[in-house]
Amino acid sequence: MRSLYISIYSEFYKSRKTLAFWASILLPLIICSLITFGFYSSSEKILNLHQPSMILWLRYISAALGVMGILILPFYVIFMAFSVNNIEHKNDTWKSLFAQPLNKFSIYAAKYIFAVILIFLSLFLFCSLTFAFGHLLQLLVPKFNFNQYDPSIILIKFYAKLFLSSLGILSIQFILSLLWGDFLKPMGIGFVGTIMGIIAGNVGWKYAYLIPYSHPSLVLSGSKAAANPSNFPIFTNEIYTSLIYASVLFILGYFIVTKKSIK
Amino acid sequence: MSTFAIETVGLNFNFGQQAILKNLALQVPKGSIYGFLGPNGAGKTTTIKILLNLLKSPSDQVFIFGKEINNNRIAILKRVGALVEQPAIYGHLTGKENLVNRCLLLGIKRSKADEMLALVGLTEAANKKSNQYSLGMKQRLGIALALVSDPELLLLDEPTNGLDPNGIIEIRNLMIELTTKHKKTILVSSHLLAEIERTATHVGIINKGELLFQGTIQELQLLNKPLLEIEVTDIDRASMLIEEKGYEIATKTDAKICIPFVSQTESGMINTLLVQNGFTVTSLSQQRKDLENLFLDITKTN
Numbered sequence: 001m002r003s004l005y006i007s008i009y010s011e012f013y014k015s016r017k018t019l020a021f022w023a024s025i026l027l028p029l030i031i032c033s034l035i036t037f038g039f040y041s042s043s044e045k046i047l048n049l050h051q052p053s054m055i056l057w058l059r060y061i062s063a064a065l066g067v068m069g070i071l072i073l074p075f076y077v078i079f080m081a082f083s084v085n086n087i088e089h090k091n092d093t094w095k096s097l098f099a100q101p102l103n104k105f106s107i108y109a110a111k112y113i114f115a116v117i118l119i120f121l122s123l124f125l126f127c128s129l130t131f132a133f134g135h136l137l138q139l140l141v142p143k144f145n146f147n148q149y150d151p152s153i154i155l156i157k158f159y160a161k162l163f164l165s166s167l168g169i170l171s172i173q174f175i176l177s178l179l180w181g182d183f184l185k186p187m188g189i190g191f192v193g194t195i196m197g198i199i200a201g202n203v204g205w206k207y208a209y210l211i212p213y214s215h216p217s218l219v220l221s222g223s224k225a226a227a228n229p230s231n232f233p234i235f236t237n238e239i240y241t242s243l244i245y246a247s248v249l250f251i252l253g254y255f256i257v258t259k260k261s262i263k
Numbered sequence: 264m265s266t267f268a269i270e271t272v273g274l275n276f277n278f279g280q281q282a283i284l285k286n287l288a289l290q291v292p293k294g295s296i297y298g299f300l301g302p303n304g305a306g307k308t309t310t311i312k313i314l315l316n317l318l319k320s321p322s323d324q325v326f327i328f329g330k331e332i333n334n335n336r337i338a339i340l341k342r343v344g345a346l347v348e349q350p351a352i353y354g355h356l357t358g359k360e361n362l363v364n365r366c367l368l369l370g371i372k373r374s375k376a377d378e379m380l381a382l383v384g385l386t387e388a389a390n391k392k393s394n395q396y397s398l399g400m401k402q403r404l405g406i407a408l409a410l411v412s413d414p415e416l417l418l419l420d421e422p423t424n425g426l427d428p429n430g431i432i433e434i435r436n437l438m439i440e441l442t443t444k445h446k447k448t449i450l451v452s453s454h455l456l457a458e459i460e461r462t463a464t465h466v467g468i469i470n471k472g473e474l475l476f477q478g479t480i481q482e483l484q485l486l487n488k489p490l491l492e493i494e495v496t497d498i499d500r501a502s503m504l505i506e507e508k509g510y511e512i513a514t515k516t517d518a519k520i521c522i523p524f525v526s527q528t529e530s531g532m533i534n535t536l537l538v539q540n541g542f543t544v545t546s547l548s549q550q551r552k553d554l555e556n557l558f559l560d561i562t563k564t565n
Contacts, residue, residue: 007368014364090354092348095315095317095347096351098315099316099317099343100365102368262317
């Protein structure tokens with residue numbers, strides 16, 4: 001346990017000055033700020049629609065969720081899986097990492113967990129910044145009615161579901177980035193996978209839930225239909241599939257690490 | 264207790280079909296500086312990676328401090344520090360941060376990082392990003408990283424690569440100090456014998472995966488037979504005369520004849536012989552082949 005903890009802490013220490021780490025903070029900050037600015041600058045137009053508070057919130061939340069879920073989240077996950085491994089590929093440090101008196105499982109699991117933490121952090125920030133900036137809009141434009149509805153349950157459920165749905169992609173990309181030191185192979189496969197996933201998810205293919213890359217878009221398209229927006233189940237087919245992919249590939253990755261010769 | 268810090272027993276290693284190490288039997292005594300010599304591609308780095316369990320060795324062939332490596336990986340790695348090939352450094356971190364990160368992983372106090380920087384003369388560059396370091400500075404940082412855990416056994420793969428003469432001397436002195444004062448064992452690989460000659464107490468010579476020589480540096484020097492070098496006029500006739508008298512000519516150039524050195528009396532007799540036959544001997548000296556040539560001979564003939 002101790003070696004897992006120090007390995008995770010070392011991952012943080014190593015990456016705290018890299019773009020990958022800051023991306024997980026800056027990405028939600030920038031996207032949420034842009035959307036908030038959009039709402040602020042076109043507040044007159046929005047106010048003219050005279051929407052009830054809940055609809056206004058949904059409109060606001062889905063602005064971030066829409067781009068995030070379909071396009072940015074899969075690519076962000078692909079990038080995180082890449083960068084956590086690339087820090088060792090780029091500096092040729094696998095050999096010194098595995099020559100430390102730490103068990104190989106800790107070194108491997110720490111990298112995986114750190115990538116999960118970064119994704120969690122990013123989605124957590126998306127969730128809380130959406131909430132906070134909505135209330136900020138209310139302060140800036142008092143005519144808005146953001147204060148008449150509490151969106152926290154919708155937000156938490158959506159982002160929790162997105163988080164769980166991203167773990168399948170993460171595990172595939174993690175193994176690809178572990179095996180290959182270059183950027184193009186895992187990125188290329190991830191790109192093709194994501195496009196396939198989006199198409200499969202959007203055309204409503206019956207077995208789309210079997211493709212990890214379609215999970216985030218399935219989360220969004222699957223939850224829209226509900227009459228009460230906060231009333232949708234978290235554990236659906238695509239989430240179970242995502243978790244199964246994640247656990248199987250996590251274990252498989254460990255066997256790859258133990259058998260791999262460090263060149 | 265084994266007297267060897269490192270012992271390999273009939274170690275074989277293949278990359279696919281290609282045999283990299285053949286029946287390697289390294290014996291590195293505790294407290295020694297073991298010079299591990301061989302031309303590029305002889306299998307030195309592969310051996311070092313096996314000693315660090317980065318490459319999986321067959322069971323019961325590699326023993327560090329008497330313990331089998333595959334079954335005692337963590338216990339062994341706790342006592343070993345290493346610099347493999349070019350130093351493994353995180354370029355986006357400063358030199359100090361690289362050391363602090365290593366301290367974190369090893370559970371050592373962070374203050375040790377400053378101590379190490381001072382030891383390898385990088386205190387002034389401590390807060391500079393290490394991808395801006397020169398090759399020599401990176402090498403020093405790599406050595407600092409290898410030393411930070413205060414290991415009993417150091418594996419250094421070409422540690423003086425890219426260092427200037429001053430740097431080379433510093434590393435040499437550091438190695439001597441570590442073994443004499445701090446009772447460490449060092450295995451240092453190189454393809455340059457001249458570099459090892461000054462520090463090593465023991466030498467192993469490897470070529471194409473086979474150990475061609477292993478022993479103390481004195482034993483290596485004994486292999487090195489001296490020659491009598493004769494500078495004389497009319498080389499061709501002189502060499503004929505020498506051969507007629509039953510001496511074996513080792514080498515002959517336009518200006519010199521070399522024959523195996525036997526004794527000083529013998530040398531005097533050859534001189535007399537040449538002078539009495541009308542040759543002018545301009546120089547007569549005992550030459551020891553330098554180890555560099557010996558090394559080349561050993562690796563070439565096999």
